Amino acid sequence: MSRFMALVGRDLRLAWRRPGDAAVVLAFFVLAASLFPLGVGPALETLARIAPGVLWVAALFAAMLSLDRLFADDFADGTLEQLALAPLPLELTALAKCLAHWIVTGLPLAVLSPALGLLFGLDAASIATLTASLLLGAPSLSLLGGLGAALTLGARRGGALLSLLVLPLAVPVLIFGVGAVEALKGGDGVLAHFALLGAFLAGTLAITPWAMAAALRQAVE
Known part of the structure; x- marks a missing residue:
């Protein structure tokens, strides 16, 4: 466990030395979400209706901005x-790097979501549900992104291939995350959606580290 946490700490220190990378992710999330009110108009009813989907999709694309470098730098300098x-x-090792990626990207995105929820006119209960769904769903995005990064490591135009691999796999996370907020608005229980997000996270946690390790071994051989 000490080696695992040491690797997480190493990646966090490297991210701290390049604060611009995390800033770009957060800036993209804020800008992408902020442009929608300009496009659809200032009607709060419309904005509140589309807010969960907009914020979840913006969070997905923002998290993917840094995925292509998850293993690439270590692969390039021989550290891998x-x-x-x-x-x-x-x-x-792969799991530790995905955990560091979530801490640097997924966690800040969830922390920023309440402010953007207010921009879209969401009430307090919807904002809390949205934030909780992002906290529970974002680790799955990091794990799926890590799998895509490992499979495309060393490939030409790896960023485009990574997007093609990760986006279809992330669709269930988006559906369950948005569905939690929609269920709250409709007066239904949100526990079922959170349970599905948790089950999906458990499934990715059980499968993706082994798949990432196999892809990384293939890349370094």
Whole structure:
């Protein structure tokens, strides 16, 4: 566990040395969400209706901005080969890097979502549900993105391939995340949607580290 947390800390320190990368992700999220009120008009009823879908899609695309570098820098300088030979299993290495990615991108996006929810005219209960759904769903996006980054590592135009791989896989997360807010507005319970988000996270957590490790081993051989 100490090696795992040390690797997470290493990636967080590297991200701290490049604050511009995280700033670009957050700026994209804010700008992408802020442009929709300009396009659809100032009617709060319309904005509140589209807010969950807009914010979830903006969060997905914002999180994907930094995914192509998740393993690429370590692959380019030979660090990935050393990590593959380290005592820490490569599955846990991949999981640690995805955890660091979530801390740097997914967590700040969820923290920013209440302010953008107010921009769209959401009430307090809807904002709380949206934030909770992002907190529960964003780790799945990081894990799926890590799988896409590992599969496209070293490929030409890897960023485009990564998007093609990750976007279809992320559709269930978007559906359950948006559905939680819509269920609250309709007077239905949101626990079912949170349970589905949790089940999807558990499934990705059980599968993606092994798939990422296999793809990374193939890349360094």
